[in-house]
Amino acid sequence: MKISVPATSANLGIGFDAIGLSLSLYNTFSFTKSRNDHIVSYSGELDDHLVYQAYKAFFTYHRRPHLPITIEVEQQEIPISRGLGSSAACILAGVFAANTLGHLNASFDECVAFSASLEGHPDNIYPAAYGGLVATYQDNDIYYHQSFPVHSSLQFTLLIPDQHTSTSDLRNAIPTTIKHQDAVHNVARVLHLPSAFKTGNLQTLRRILNDKLHEPYRYPFIPKSNEILTLKRHKELAIVISGSGSSLLFISKKPIDAYLTDSIKSVYRVVPVQPEAKLTMDKKTI
């Protein structure tokens, strides 16, 4: 079977750890029952590979021995450690493959919830699985999610640098306590996020996508951050750090190329993307 999982941009600035958007870059993995476990063209330790770890973990969760498997990475469009949910894509693929090939009979939502508990970032996992703009929260170990529409007039462009960042390092960059007024600043703005995306109101997005909880601490790790912060002054652009970085997500009504200096283009790959991408499975080749 084949499983394709899209990239995701978590946080959207003010929705730290709570919301994410799926984007049309895909990782596609094929899974074939075999005599021994094998990952095609992979020279590392099998147990270090995230797709294989997730595949085995879902069997273990069901107290079942795993079926030996050959995993092939057919398409890897999501760059690793760039704040685009690459690890979420790997984990969802492994878990859904285990569920289907092992006849574990978990529901779609159970597979997604297990993936979120393994990955630790439901704001990547849920949009990748369900597609589009999805908010999540956890209560008593249960994940809840809600999808919101995205207006077709909004254009999304990723700026992806070569520089890797580690999510855990960039979480450690955030202070452990925050000011009450900064929390109020974010809560007041994030309430307006679903309607701004629904109506495609770029000026509202520009005003509200102004985070105080994580972006100020992460911009120092973003390449050419001063130039990026200068670009934020353009009325035609809303800009957020994608996940924990190092990629950026630009939201606009028109192509953004004219705003990008040569200096920025020398560091970032500019990739237009579509929202609404979601996990797909092709079970034909089981």
Ligand SMILES: Nc1ncnc2c1ncn2[C@@H]1O[C@H](COP(=O)(O)OP(=O)(O)OP(=O)(O)O)[C@@H](O)[C@H]1O
């Ligand atoms: N396609 C992949 N194949 C194998 N391992 C991967 C792959 N993608 C991610 N990983 C594993 O996940 C780790 C990266 O996880 P990390 O959460 O830091 O980045 P990310 O998922 O790319 O970005 P983010 O979670 O911030 O959106 C890598 O170090 C690697 O161990």
Ligand SMILES: N[C@@H](CCO)C(=O)O
């Ligand atoms: N919300 C998480 C996403 C990690 O991909 C963070 O910003 O650290």
